[in-house]
Amino acid sequence: MASVTQPGTGTRGFRISKRVLPYVLSLPALLVCIGILIPFFSAVIYSFQRYRLSQPWARQFNWGENYLNFFTDPGFWNTLRVSLLYAGTTVILELLLGLGIALLLQRRSTVNNFISIMLLLPLMTAPALAALMWKLMTNPGFGILSYFASLIGLENFRWASSPDTALLTVVLVDIWVYTPFIMILLLAGLRSLPTQPFEAAALDGVPRTFVFFRITLPMLTPYILTATLFRLLDSIQQFDIIYAMTQGGPGDTLTVFQVEAYLNFFQSTNVGRSAALLIILWAITYTLSNVFIKNWLRLRERARGEA
Amino acid sequence: MEAMSPLERVLRGIALTLVVVFFMFPIVWILLMSFQTNETILRIPPSVVFTPTLDNYAALITGKLQTAAGTLDIAFMRNLGNSVFLSVVSVAVALLLGVPAAYAFARHKFKGSEDIAFTLLSFRFAPPLLVLLPLTQYFQWLGLSNTYFGLIWVYQLICLPLILWIVRGYFEDISADVEYAYRIAGHSWFATFRKIALPLAGPGIAAAGLLAFIFAWNNFVFALVLASADKQPVTVGALAFVTASGIQYGQIAAAIVLSITPTLALALYAQRYLVEGLSLGAVKG
Numbered sequence: 001m002a003s004v005t006q007p008g009t010g011t012r013g014f015r016i017s018k019r020v021l022p023y024v025l026s027l028p029a030l031l032v033c034i035g036i037l038i039p040f041f042s043a044v045i046y047s048f049q050r051y052r053l054s055q056p057w058a059r060q061f062n063w064g065e066n067y068l069n070f071f072t073d074p075g076f077w078n079t080l081r082v083s084l085l086y087a088g089t090t091v092i093l094e095l096l097l098g099l100g101i102a103l104l105l106q107r108r109s110t111v112n113n114f115i116s117i118m119l120l121l122p123l124m125t126a127p128a129l130a131a132l133m134w135k136l137m138t139n140p141g142f143g144i145l146s147y148f149a150s151l152i153g154l155e156n157f158r159w160a161s162s163p164d165t166a167l168l169t170v171v172l173v174d175i176w177v178y179t180p181f182i183m184i185l186l187l188a189g190l191r192s193l194p195t196q197p198f199e200a201a202a203l204d205g206v207p208r209t210f211v212f213f214r215i216t217l218p219m220l221t222p223y224i225l226t227a228t229l230f231r232l233l234d235s236i237q238q239f240d241i242i243y244a245m246t247q248g249g250p251g252d253t254l255t256v257f258q259v260e261a262y263l264n265f266f267q268s269t270n271v272g273r274s275a276a277l278l279i280i281l282w283a284i285t286y287t288l289s290n291v292f293i294k295n296w297l298r299l300r301e302r303a304r305g306e307a
Numbered sequence: 308m309e310a311m312s313p314l315e316r317v318l319r320g321i322a323l324t325l326v327v328v329f330f331m332f333p334i335v336w337i338l339l340m341s342f343q344t345n346e347t348i349l350r351i352p353p354s355v356v357f358t359p360t361l362d363n364y365a366a367l368i369t370g371k372l373q374t375a376a377g378t379l380d381i382a383f384m385r386n387l388g389n390s391v392f393l394s395v396v397s398v399a400v401a402l403l404l405g406v407p408a409a410y411a412f413a414r415h416k417f418k419g420s421e422d423i424a425f426t427l428l429s430f431r432f433a434p435p436l437l438v439l440l441p442l443t444q445y446f447q448w449l450g451l452s453n454t455y456f457g458l459i460w461v462y463q464l465i466c467l468p469l470i471l472w473i474v475r476g477y478f479e480d481i482s483a484d485v486e487y488a489y490r491i492a493g494h495s496w497f498a499t500f501r502k503i504a505l506p507l508a509g510p511g512i513a514a515a516g517l518l519a520f521i522f523a524w525n526n527f528v529f530a531l532v533l534a535s536a537d538k539q540p541v542t543v544g545a546l547a548f549v550t551a552s553g554i555q556y557g558q559i560a561a562a563i564v565l566s567i568t569p570t571l572a573l574a575l576y577a578q579r580y581l582v583e584g585l586s587l588g589a590v591k592g
Contacts, residue, residue: 126525
């Protein structure tokens with residue numbers, strides 16, 4: 001590389017290097033990631049195989065059988081249902097809460113800026129550790145939240161250890177960690193909106209609900225879309241919080257895609273089923289990420305344009 | 308916005324207070340727990356009045372845990388060391404690989420450049436286990452299972468896309484004219500990159516590095532699948548510690564506090580850049 005780019009090389013050397021240079025610069029980063037693509041293809045192959053770590057001799061291609069079995073497999077439908085329920089609930093609640101908080105903090109003031117910085121802390125807590133924090137707080141013996149629950153008449157509220165409330169508990173942890181994500185994105189969006197339409201509306205005495213639904217929301221839509229899709233992509237793949245909190249239990253209450261795939265691989269050593277589950281999850285996220293990237297690019301160009 | 312009625316002012320105040328309480332309470336509560344003995348933790352009703360003790364931290368730092376069954380060795384400090392090492396080296400490698408690539412993407416429209424950039428971005432959104440589970444077997448063949456080298460390689464999946472896309476944005480913000488002027492004065496490409504582009508994008512590169520550090524530190528699933536106890540970072544180590552120490556709640560709380568302090572401190576330090584980093588460069592704070 002050095003020989004090509006040494007100072008004082010003639011115009012010809014300069015031109016060659018200019019063509020090759022970008023590849024030279026970006027190739028190392030790409031090579032490091034290419035190594036990771038190989039396991040991806042292995043996963044595709046595994047998903048078409050009958051493959052159990054406990055019976056390696058019986059490994060053979062069974063083509064679509066892993067996938068076909070899903071149709072009659074209540075475990076799979078449970079996984080799909082819980083994953084969608086988890087992703088749907090967390091994203092909707094976080095969006096509403098995040099938008100509400102962003103609107104509360106919209107005006108720049110010392111207090112508002114301080115609060116918005118404080119709210120970053122849950123987001124910067126490792127989700128797995130956040131789950132442990134909530135586990136301590138919801139401990140049936142001494143957990144402060146169990147105590148609060150008993151104060152409002154919910155004796156023996158068992159949080160994550162009861163199948164009835166396990167989903168609620170992990171959703172609560174997810175909301176605690178990720179609402180600030182939506183909040184800070186929307187806050188940045190709100191504060192970057194042009195002020196003229198709002199001033200004009202104020203001058204004309206337009207009602208505030210009208211301003212909100214007809215001016216604020218439409219102008220904020222690109223931000224809302226990007227934040228929502230971003231969260232949806234992460235939430236449908238949630239693993240850390242659920243695994244650290246309950247390892248998918250009690251029973252199969254919280255066996256979302258990645259948790260179920262992990263348990264299939266390491267506990268029941270059913271590699272074929274595990275891989276097929278992950279391929280289905282990948283297909284979902286791939287579709288979502290294509291929509292996401294389109295929105296994200298539009299937003300990115302706008303941010304760059306304003307800079 | 309200007310004219311706020313007193314009622315509205317009060318309602319806003321109440322709403323904001325609730326928000327702050329909900330988001331701050333767990334951190335404050337765990338912090339308080341970490342300074343308590345098991346006895347005061349187990350009191351019913353819970354109380355914030357207690358004589359603070361540093362025993363929990365002392366037990367973690369010395370690695371000796373006194374339990375009813377005798378003294379238990381805990382390797383939590385080792386986990387903390389692993390977290391520091393894995394995160395620092397991963398970010399260093401990602402900067403070394405990612406910054407030149409980001410520069411190439413920002414300055415040169417070359418054949419396939421957008422495809423490569425988007426391929427790297429798409430890694431951020433693929434289910435990590437899809438790659439990790441087959442990778443366990445490849446790592447066994449390659450002798451990379453439970454090695455720092457293998458882990459740092461996989462950590463590039465978190466750090467590289469982040470650095471690439473944020474730093475690319477910073478390079479794009481710098482006018483190329485300055486660099487042309489410097490080139491025309493007879494300086495090489497590399498001198499231009501080092502003397503002009505790097506210093507101008509410096510703050511952005513530093514911020515991207517800090518963010519990549521936070522995400523590497525907070526990662527859980529990579530090490531859960533690929534590392535054994537002696538190589539595990541705090542995220543995985545703390546979970547194992549909970550299972551092992553059972554009812555030593557004060558120590559668990561102290562371990563959590565030690566594990567989250569570095570990222571929270573860095574986040575406060577780098578907060579100006581967080582919006583941009585979290586949105587992978589799509590939104591400016």
